[in-house]
Amino acid sequence: MNKNVLLLFIFLLIYLFSIGPDPILGDSLAFTVVASKGFDLATNATNHFLYINSLAVLHKIVPFINPHYLFVGFSIGCSILTLYFLRKFLFLFDVKEDIVDVVILFFGFSFTFWRISIITEVYSFYLLFVILFLHQFFLFIKEKRSINFYWSSILFGLMFLIHIQTILLVPFYLYFLYENFKSNKMNIIKGLLIPTVLFSVLLIPVIQGKNSFTAIFTDDAWGSSFFHLDFKTFIKSLGRNLVFLLYNFLFFTYFIIRGLNKVPFKKYFIIAILPYAFFILKHDVSDSYVFHLVPYLLVLIIMAKGLENFNFSKKYLLAFAIPLIYFMTFKILDFTKTGESINTETGFKGGVRYLFFPPLKGNPDILKFIEAYDKNKLKAKPAFDRQYRYAKDWMLIKSNY
Numbered sequence: 001m002n003k004n005v006l007l008l009f010i011f012l013l014i015y016l017f018s019i020g021p022d023p024i025l026g027d028s029l030a031f032t033v034v035a036s037k038g039f040d041l042a043t044n045a046t047n048h049f050l051y052i053n054s055l056a057v058l059h060k061i062v063p064f065i066n067p068h069y070l071f072v073g074f075s076i077g078c079s080i081l082t083l084y085f086l087r088k089f090l091f092l093f094d095v096k097e098d099i100v101d102v103v104i105l106f107f108g109f110s111f112t113f114w115r116i117s118i119i120t121e122v123y124s125f126y127l128l129f130v131i132l133f134l135h136q137f138f139l140f141i142k143e144k145r146s147i148n149f150y151w152s153s154i155l156f157g158l159m160f161l162i163h164i165q166t167i168l169l170v171p172f173y174l175y176f177l178y179e180n181f182k183s184n185k186m187n188i189i190k191g192l193l194i195p196t197v198l199f200s201v202l203l204i205p206v207i208q209g210k211n212s213f214t215a216i217f218t219d220d221a222w223g224s225s226f227f228h229l230d231f232k233t234f235i236k237s238l239g240r241n242l243v244f245l246l247y248n249f250l251f252f253t254y255f256i257i258r259g260l261n262k263v264p265f266k267k268y269f270i271i272a273i274l275p276y277a278f279f280i281l282k283h284d285v286s287d288s289y290v291f292h293l294v295p296y297l298l299v300l301i302i303m304a305k306g307l308e309n310f311n312f313s314k315k316y317l318l319a320f321a322i323p324l325i326y327f328m329t330f331k332i333l334d335f336t337k338t339g340e341s342i343n344t345e346t347g348f349k350g351g352v353r354y355l356f357f358p359p360l361k362g363n364p365d366i367l368k369f370i371e372a373y374d375k376n377k378l379k380a381k382p383a384f385d386r387q388y389r390y391a392k393d394w395m396l397i398k399s400n401y
Contacts, residue, residue: 004087007101008080011108015076018118020360023068023394025349025369025387026287028119033393035059035120036067043202044215048122050161055120066401068394071120078124079117083108085131086297092138093264095304098315103304105319107296110248111326112289114358123290126163129155130294137176141265149180153191157198164217165291168279172272237284244289247356248296250325252303252318259306269298323358330357345379348372366391 023032027046034040035055043049055071062070083104090100107113116123133155140148156173159166173195181187206213246253263269276295280288307315333339333352343351348371350363372378373388 003101007104007108008083011083012076012080014108015079015114015117018114018359018361019069019072020118020363020365022366022398024119024360025366025384025391028121029366029387029390029394031055031122032067032071032120033390033397035071036397041205042211043205044211045164045218048126048163049202050158051122051125051163054125067397068120072118075120075124076117078128079108079113082124082128082131085128085135086300089131089135089138089297090301090304092135092142093301093304095301096308099304099307102307102315102319103300105316106252106303106322107300109319109322110296111358112244112248112293113296115360116290116293118358118360121290122163123293126159126165127293127297129159129162131297133159134297138265141176141180141268149187149191150194152176153194154198157195160195160199161201165294167217168275169272169294171275172268175268175271233284234281237281237288240284240286241280241288241292244292248289248292249303250322255303255306255310256299257306258310259302259304259308262305262308263302269302272298326357330355348378366394370395 023029031052035052036059039056040047040052041049055074058070058074059067086107087100087104090103095103116127133152136148136152136155139145140152156166156169159169173191177188177191181191202216203213205211206216249256273295276291280291312318330353333356334343339352342355345351346354348364348369350360354360354363369384370388370391373381373384373391378384
């Protein structure tokens with residue numbers, strides 16, 4: 001078997017054996033229930049128009065498969081394809097094959113990517129489109145072929161239909177148009193028009209009165225804080241997100257630092273990453289680690305450059321050590337007072353195991369949450385009201401399979 005195919009097959013098996021018994025609480029549960037019931041044509045910021053309706057189409061095509069496993073299978077498929085195209089992307093930067101393999105192994109095992117690959121969540125689908133966009137984008141910069149320019153523009157427009165987070169890449173895209181077509185205004189117009197036409201699909205429900213224009217960009221909570229900058233929140237967010245970053249990259253963080261001066265197209269990288277850094281630090285939310293994923297695709301290039309000339313003949317061992325570190329972390333914490341406290345508070349999710357070990361197999365099923373809610377064992381119970389309704393809906397859907 002081809003080595004590249006073998007790596008992807010290994011991840012396919014690992015992800016399949018990591019699936020939990022039910023959708024996890026949060027967006028995963030909501031997406032599963034909503035898509036199981038049919039199409040959702042609203043275009044609000046949390047709906048993810050193209051994603052939720054892709055799931056609905058999939059469910060219509062194969063209605064006899066448990067939607068949880070069907071939708072997670074879709075996520076896994078998108079993640080495997082993301083790793084495949086990430087490989088092609090790395091080669092654009094003249095990264096050697098052995099280092100490419102190490103980077104693919106590292107990213108496939110990294111906590112956030114592993115976790116979003118095995119749940120019903122928009123990010124595996126979105127990352128696939130982002131890596132396709134970046135590949136076409138830098139391919140044009142290197143080879144100047146019009147077809148790559150048109151593909152990058154189309155993909156950029158489609159990305160808005162998947163996640164409005166794409167707005168953070170607008171400065172990156174505008175700089176690309178200016179830098180490459182400042183003497184060709186017609187191509188700048190084309191580069192603006194193509195994504196705008198695709199983005200306009202989001203305006204159809206607005207015209208129909210199904211949601212407001214501002215709802216496309218933000219929900220009420222984030223909208224009210226958009227122009228508000230709180231220094232304490234900023235510092236707290238910085239600490240939280242550094243922990244996320246370090247837990248994902250572990251000792252590979254060293255290679256990022258080592259590769260900073262070696263990466264090409266520095267201006268593109270800076271312009272792409274800075275809006276994400278600002279957004280992440282401004283909004284201190286517990287799941288901000290998912291917003292790291294798009295910048296990670298570029299940080300991986302920096303890391304790959306840092307791995308060059310690193311004289312360790314068995315670099316693969318570095319990547320294969322990552323799952324072991326995650327496992328040991330959860331096992332050690334499980335025996336501490338901190339671990340006991342986490343398990344008491346979030347045991348219905350899986351406690352320490354859920355927070356520090358990517359696989360979900362072996363975690364409690366959703367009945368554990370329902371029982372905890374019914375017996376008033378949840379801290380801040382009202383915050384779970386909506387999730388409880390989704391959980392009850394899911395149990396009805398699940399009973400048909």
